Amino acid sequence: MTEPVVDAGRVLDLIPVPNRAVREETRAGATILYTPIEWSWWLRALSWLLPVRRERGFALDALGQEVWRECDGERTIEMIVDAFASRHRVRFHEARQAVLQFLRMLSERNLIAMLLDGSEEA
């Protein structure tokens, strides 16, 4: 299967949509995101004998929480970056690098999906 290619200029038009299966928990001011783990047959068998974890957790720092909250399935990356840049008084390109790096990490961990024009998955 080939990876969908998005024009670099259109990356800002992508809309990060949170994974509905993600469970959010706040502990001592830190947000932890839990995604369910898909068990393989041997893990399922092992779960009869041993306690096997069902979820994988990802802790977010203050900046991560800000960006995560803005991934509401409506805002584009450009809007999120703009808001981040004005909130922290940094240049747009600095904010873009930081936000994109974080969104890539979220995407790699299946916490979000990227949509183009609200329909097509990128």
Place this chain on the structure above:
Amino acid sequence: MMIGEPEPQVLAQRIDWLGLGLRVPTDWEIIRHSSNPERGALVFVDRRHERLRVSWTECQKEPDLERLIADFTKAKGLESVGPLWRRADGTLGFAHRVSHGRWATRSVRYHPLERRLVELELYANDERQANELTHSVLESFSTTAEAFGLSAFGLSIAGPAGMELTQADVRPMDVRVELSVVESKLARTRVSVRKMGAADTWFSGDYRALLERQGPTQYYRSFSTTVVREHDALSAQGRERGPFFQRALGQLATLQALVWLCPVDNAVFVVSSSSKARELFDLRSVRVACCASGSCTDEVQRD
């Protein structure tokens, strides 16, 4: 404004880099840079596209600019090429169509005093816009300055004559430029200017702890509070860490640092120097603008 009409470009951002000065729109950013004065380039982008490439090459003799352009058009096999124009300052340029229906201008000029050939490649949506913007940028173009000046990446630094840029490390919300000044035949002072943004998310207000984290080889021992541009600052002095015999022989560099938080820029600035010269380098001779970068470069830091 009519649909499709290009937005008027306000060249409100001043860029000074290795003796080249120009103005560009505020939303253009440098994404690639070179700190080699002999040969290099600065590449600017707007939010979505590459917009400008300024490249320079050291050239002992003035090249034939017309031939350079002819060779370029021939090598690239350009088809849609606009008329060649020459400005009063000697700049020669032309516009040509590039991919996706966009236009680019390419202009070249030789600066005999600096012995540098400077090329500008600017991209726009149509030929007229490309030409107009190129002329506006060229209008703002300047070279050489007696004193050192650097404006880029949200940093604006003015320094004494003879100061040189040696390295720039640009990361999101953390820009560090390394400069050097020749103090004597044997001694060279290295100056580092660092701007760390989004300070509200990570900076606790402890300047001393921040300085101690600057590097394992740095050892600051005397601290005093001071004021920089109405911001509370910390001034520190120390020396490089090293074995006793090197210290006894005076081979370890003396360190100075000035650190302050600018709440307007939401950034922490660290200006530091490292020198083996006998006399202390005057750190106040390096003027770093803060409070909406670029607006107060003429002010002098005061103790």
